[in-house]
Amino acid sequence: MLSNTGKKEGSGRKHTCRRYDKNFTLEIVESIERGVPRSAITREHGIARSVLAGWMRDYGSPGYHASKQGHLSQQEKRSIVRAIEEGRMTIFEARAAYRVNSTVTITKWLKESKRENAELVASNRSLMANKEENQQPDPDSKKALAEALKKLEEAELKVKALNTLIDVAEEQFKIAIRKKAGARQSKE
Numbered sequence: 001m002l003s004n005t006g007k008k009e010g011s012g013r014k015h016t017c018r019r020y021d022k023n024f025t026l027e028i029v030e031s032i033e034r035g036v037p038r039s040a041i042t043r044e045h046g047i048a049r050s051v052l053a054g055w056m057r058d059y060g061s062p063g064y065h066a067s068k069q070g071h072l073s074q075q076e077k078r079s080i081v082r083a084i085e086e087g088r089m090t091i092f093e094a095r096a097a098y099r100v101n102s103t104v105t106i107t108k109w110l111k112e113s114k115r116e117n118a119e120l121v122a123s124n125r126s127l128m129a130n131k132e133e134n135q136q137p138d139p140d141s142k143k144a145l146a147e148a149l150k151k152l153e154e155a156e157l158k159v160k161a162l163n164t165l166i167d168v169a170e171e172q173f174k175i176a177i178r179k180k181a182g183a184r185q186s187k188e
Contacts, residue, residue, distance in 0.1 A: 025055055025059060028041060028052070028055060032056060072100070073170075074170050075168060078113070078164070080094050080098060080109065081106075081110055081113045084106070085110070091103050091107065121155065121159060124158065124159070125155070
């Protein structure tokens with residue numbers, strides 16, 4: 001049984017068990033959403049950080065929850081990756097500029113991008129090889145090499161264009177087009 005002070009009566013325990021008013025809880029949640037540091041609230045009210053985390057999980061606004069989950073779109077992630085690959089930005093600069101929590105996250109984006117690009121380039125190379133088999137070989141090897149390099153550059157541009165197109169489509173239509181790594185395929 002609880003007394004007015006919030007202490008348990010009748011038990012031999014010396015710790016307190018607090019019950020907070022729902023209005024008080026909602027005020028604390030709103031203040032955290034406005035930007036008041038949790039450390040200030042824990043100091044001022046003597047509330048444990050785990051209790052605050054539970055309140056935010058249970059009573060936080062949809063906007064708060066959305067801001068805590070992947071705050072960058074696929075298009076923004078891809079532009080960060082491109083900036084790093086092109087040398088316009090380092091991983092640490094990107095982390096600071098886009099408020100990404102970890103360099104591991106950006107490294108993961110870079111690996112995924114390289115894997116996707118490798119898959120697209122490999123498929124384009126096989127298509128180009130099939131196309132070249134059907135054509136007559138050119139006797140001038142320098143000219144053939146220049147043409148092959150030009151086709152490779154075109155293929156790489158197509159890969160970038162397709163990635164950008166997919167990013168825009170995913171962003172505008174809110175659908176996942178790319179297969180997620182490790183996703184199970186349904187058997188139909």
